[in-house]
Each structure stands twice: as structure tokens, then as C-alpha cells.
Amino acid sequence: EIVMTQTPLSLSVTPGEPASISCRSSQNLLNSDDGHTYLDWYLQKPGQSPQLLIYTLSYRASGVPDRFRGTGSGTDFTLKISRVEAEDVGVYYCMQRLELPWTFGQGTRVEIK
């Protein structure tokens, strides 16, 4: 199975400042048949179910603010938050959807200073 590794595991950010989370996969997540990279990002806020933030590398899910951006290629990926807000606290996960079984990174806990 594809192994996903996130760094850092925790992050403390001042409101209004940028933040980024890295994710690395053990295999290239590019599907050569359709040209898409199957890397998604999820956020689990305290006391809530996980929610989809970014799908297929860089597409924002419905209702996700444009301060969230997914970038990367191959095996290296980044979730960037341009200006962190208080509501962004929670645990962020990358997940590969290239092949079954789908696998998550360990999660990155983001807190507000």
C-alpha cells in the first residue's frame, strides 16, 4: 500500500499569518491514463466529522475558502493557507486516492497562537 508521510505533526500559527503542511507519498500519485494526481486534503475540526478541503491535488471542494491551496506533483505535496483564521484549527490529513486501499497521512494538528 502507498505510505503517506506528513510534516510537521503539529503547527501553531498566529491569526493572519500563512501556514503550510507537507505531505509525501511512497509512490507517484499521477495517474498516467488521465493525467490527474489523486491527492486529497481533509480537515477534521474539533468535535466534527472530517471534511474534504482539496481534491485531486488542487481543486477546492464546495464552500472551501480560497485561502486554502493545494500544490505539488509526483510524490511531494503541500497544503497552503494564505492567512490562517481561528476557524481553521483542527487536524489536517492528506490522503492518496490513486489506488486501493486509500491511505491517510498521520495528520497535522493546527492550533492558533
Next chain:
Amino acid sequence: QVQLVQSGAEVKKPGSSMKVSCKASGGDFSSYPISWVRLAPGQGLEWMGRVTPNLGVSHYTQKFQGRVTITADKSTSTTYMDLGSLTSDDTAVYYCALDYGIGMDVWGLGTTVTVSS
């Protein structure tokens, strides 16, 4: 849009089995895969497996192979996740989630399962 309603919290004995349900309402259920994901205390999200109701096909992660069964009943728009031979390590919140082809973008509220003697 589809909403997913999960069954209520359970307490189970070690060695027993659990069966959690996830009922879809408000849209097309059968054409899209439904996954089960769990969050154990102090751990991260863990994808367990999924079923595509129209096809009746299930896939599982190796860790749970032989111990988990995920099924779908199209007549009631309900997905079930059976997990056997429970240990305390299976104490977790179990989520079902629907994939419209862009990842898991509809989630249930979760079912808390506690395994304790």
C-alpha cells in the same frame, strides 16, 4: 445532496462483533462508493474499506481483511460495516463517507464504539 445517518453508539465486549449502519437520504446512493473510516483515540484517520452498492463490490485494507465486511442494501439505501473479533484497539469513532468521484465529500456524524470488558 445525500445525507448519511449513522446508527447509535455501542459498547461491545472483547471478542464480540459490531455492526454499524449508514443510511443515505436525499439523493442517488447506489452509484457511488461508500467508505468506512475510523478515528481511534490518539490516532489518525484510518480508511478501512468501501462498497459500491450498484456493483456489490467491496474492497478492504489489508489490516482488516478477514475481520471486516462492508455491504450495501439498495432497497433501504443503507450500508453496513461488520467488524469481528473486537479488541480494545477497535475502540473508535467510525464514519461512513460517500465519494462522488472527487474524494469523500459527504460524511456521516460518526458512531462511537467502545470495546470494554
